[in-house]
Amino acid sequence: MNDFELLFDPIREHYRTTFSRIERLVNRRKNYSIDDAYINLSIVESKELSSKEENFHSDANYTTFEEIYGTKRPIEIEQLFNDNRERLLVLGRAGIGKTTFCQYIVCQWASGKLFQQFKCILWIRFRFLNDTRYPKKSNNEQYTLTEVVENECFSNKLTDDGLAVLQFILGEVRQAVSNSLPTILILLDGYDELSVCEHLQNLIDSLMKSPYQILTSRPYNTDDLKYDAQMEIIGFTNDNIEKYVNNFFTSNEPQKSKQLLTFLESKPSIYGIGHIPITLELICSTYGEENKQHAITSGTTITITTVYSKIIEWLCRRYLEKFCNCDKRHLNLKDRSEIIEDCSEILDVIGSIAFKAMEKSSLILDKTLVEKELRKVSPKRPSELRKKLLNIGVVKSLTAGDDSTNVEAAKDYYFIHLSFQEFFAARYLVNVLQNPKRKCYTKAINFIQYEKYNQRFLLVFTFTSGLLSGNDSLSCLETFWKAMTSEPLDLIGPRHIQLIIRCLEEAGSDHRIPQRSLWIEHISKWVECAANDTRDHKPLQTDSLAPN
Known part of the structure; x- marks a missing residue:
C-alpha cells in the first residue's frame, strides 16, 4: 500500500462512520441509512435556457414539482461525469437535498460503489469556511488548502508525514511531478452559504479552480460561474413520497402512513411542497406525533410557512414537557397561541440571533453575538437561557478540532437547517x-x-x-x-x-x-x-x- 492509500483510507473511514446515516431534523435519536433515506432523489440536466427562462432564473422560479420535472431530462448520478464532463454545477432550492446529495456521494465512494475513477473525494462545506473557524492570523499569513482539508475531511490531526503527503496530493508542490498525482474530486457544498472573508478569498479561489469538481448552490448568483454542465436537484418524485412516508412510520403504524398519503394526495398545495425532502420530513414528524395529526390536516390552506409554524409549535410542546416538566395532558388543552406564548422569551431571542447573523451573511452563530443577545434578556443568568436555546431543538452548538470545549459559552452555534434560520429571521x-x-x-x-x-x-x-x-x-x-x-x-x-x-x-x-x-x-x-x-x-x- 502506497502513501496515498494510507492517507485515503482514513478519509474513507471518516465518511463511512460519520455520514453513513441521516438524522431526522427534529428527532435526532432516530436516523436512517443514507441508502434508505436518499430514495433516488431526482437530478435533472438543464436544457438550453430560453430568454424567458433566463429572466426568471432564480429560486423563485421553482413553483411546482411538475413544472421542473416536466421540462428537464433526468440523469442518473452514476452518469454525472459521462461525456468528458469534469466540472459540474448542481443547483437546488432550499431543503431540496443538496447536502444529502453530497453525503450520498462520499458514502457511496467510501464503500467502493460510486466514482471509483477518483482516488479521493474531498467534501468541503462552504458554511464552515468562515472567520469563526478560520480567524484571521495575526501575521496575515494565508490559510493553506492543506489546513482546510485536514480540518474538514479527517477525524483526527495528521502526522507530519501525513501532512506532507496531503500537501503533495493537493498540488501545492504540483510542479514537481504533476503527471503522477492521483485524481481528486472536490465537492464544494453550498456556494450560496459562503461568507465574505477577505483573508480566505485566495483559498476559496483555489478551491473553485480545482479541475474535477461538483459545486452545489441555491439557484442564484451563479450566472458568472463556468462549468461543463448544469444540473438541478428537483426533490422527490411521486413514488419517492410514497416510499418515504411508508418508511418514516414503523411497521406497527401502517394506518398513519396510509392516512397521511391519502391526505397529501387530496391537497394539491401541500402535496406540491411535499416533494421538498425537508418539508416532507417536517410534515411526517408532526403528523406522527400522537394526537397531533390535526396540526397538519386542519385548515384549508397549507403553505411552507404553516408547516414550519406547526413544527415549531410541536418542538415547543416537546420542550415544555421534557425540560419544563409540564404535564402532557395539561399541554394538550392549550392551543397554539398559548404554547408559543409560554416559549416566547427564547423564541424571540432565537429570532434576533437569526436575523442579525443573516444581516452579516453568517450561517455560523458567533458566540459573541449569541452571548450579547442572551444578556439583553437575562443579563445575570445567560446560562439558563442558553440551555433553552439548545433544548428547543433548532440550534446546535458547534465544536471543531482543537477548539473543542465542554463550556457552552465558548462555543459557536448553527441552525439545524438554513431554512430554520430564515424562518426565525422572518419571525423577528x-x-x-x-x-x-x-x-x-x-x-x-x-x-x-x-x-x-x-x-x-x-x-x-x-x-x-x-x-x-x-x-x-x-x-x-x-x-x-x-x-x-x-x-x-x-x-x-x-x-x-x-x-x-x-x-x-x-x-x-x-x-x-x-x-x-x-x-x-x-x-x-x-x-x-x-x-x-x-x-x-x-x-x-x-x-x-x-x-x-
Whole structure:
C-alpha cells in the first residue's frame, strides 16, 4: 500500500462512520441509512435556457414539482461525469437535498460503489469556511488548502508525514511531478452559504479552480460561474413520497402512513411542497406525533410557512414537557397561541440571533453575538437561557478540532437547517413591525425596502408574508407590503413580479393585502405579455400599484 492509500483510507473511514446515516431534523435519536433515506432523489440536466427562462432564473422560479420535472431530462448520478464532463454545477432550492446529495456521494465512494475513477473525494462545506473557524492570523499569513482539508475531511490531526503527503496530493508542490498525482474530486457544498472573508478569498479561489469538481448552490448568483454542465436537484418524485412516508412510520403504524398519503394526495398545495425532502420530513414528524395529526390536516390552506409554524409549535410542546416538566395532558388543552406564548422569551431571542447573523451573511452563530443577545434578556443568568436555546431543538452548538470545549459559552452555534434560520429571521421582522416605538423599527422597514431583491433573503420575505397572513395586526401587514412595493423597484419587472408572486402565494387568501386583486390582475397581464413576446416585451406600468 502506497502513501496515498494510507492517507485515503482514513478519509474513507471518516465518511463511512460519520455520514453513513441521516438524522431526522427534529428527532435526532432516530436516523436512517443514507441508502434508505436518499430514495433516488431526482437530478435533472438543464436544457438550453430560453430568454424567458433566463429572466426568471432564480429560486423563485421553482413553483411546482411538475413544472421542473416536466421540462428537464433526468440523469442518473452514476452518469454525472459521462461525456468528458469534469466540472459540474448542481443547483437546488432550499431543503431540496443538496447536502444529502453530497453525503450520498462520499458514502457511496467510501464503500467502493460510486466514482471509483477518483482516488479521493474531498467534501468541503462552504458554511464552515468562515472567520469563526478560520480567524484571521495575526501575521496575515494565508490559510493553506492543506489546513482546510485536514480540518474538514479527517477525524483526527495528521502526522507530519501525513501532512506532507496531503500537501503533495493537493498540488501545492504540483510542479514537481504533476503527471503522477492521483485524481481528486472536490465537492464544494453550498456556494450560496459562503461568507465574505477577505483573508480566505485566495483559498476559496483555489478551491473553485480545482479541475474535477461538483459545486452545489441555491439557484442564484451563479450566472458568472463556468462549468461543463448544469444540473438541478428537483426533490422527490411521486413514488419517492410514497416510499418515504411508508418508511418514516414503523411497521406497527401502517394506518398513519396510509392516512397521511391519502391526505397529501387530496391537497394539491401541500402535496406540491411535499416533494421538498425537508418539508416532507417536517410534515411526517408532526403528523406522527400522537394526537397531533390535526396540526397538519386542519385548515384549508397549507403553505411552507404553516408547516414550519406547526413544527415549531410541536418542538415547543416537546420542550415544555421534557425540560419544563409540564404535564402532557395539561399541554394538550392549550392551543397554539398559548404554547408559543409560554416559549416566547427564547423564541424571540432565537429570532434576533437569526436575523442579525443573516444581516452579516453568517450561517455560523458567533458566540459573541449569541452571548450579547442572551444578556439583553437575562443579563445575570445567560446560562439558563442558553440551555433553552439548545433544548428547543433548532440550534446546535458547534465544536471543531482543537477548539473543542465542554463550556457552552465558548462555543459557536448553527441552525439545524438554513431554512430554520430564515424562518426565525422572518419571525423577528414580524415582531419588530408590530411595535413602531422600537429603535429597530425603521431599520427593519429599510431592510425590507432595500434588500427585497437580494436572493439571500428571498425565503425570509416569503416567510414574513406567510406569518403576517396569520397575524391580527393590519397595520403591520400594510407596513410590510408598502415597503415591498416602494422604491427602489426593479425597472424591467421580472424580479419584482417573482417576489410578489411568492409573497402572495404564501399569504394564501388574505384579502387584507393592499391592492391584492390589482396585483393578481397585473401578474396575469405580465405573464400573458411575457408568453406572447418572450424577447421584446416591455414592462407593464405599475403606477396604479404604487403605495399611497
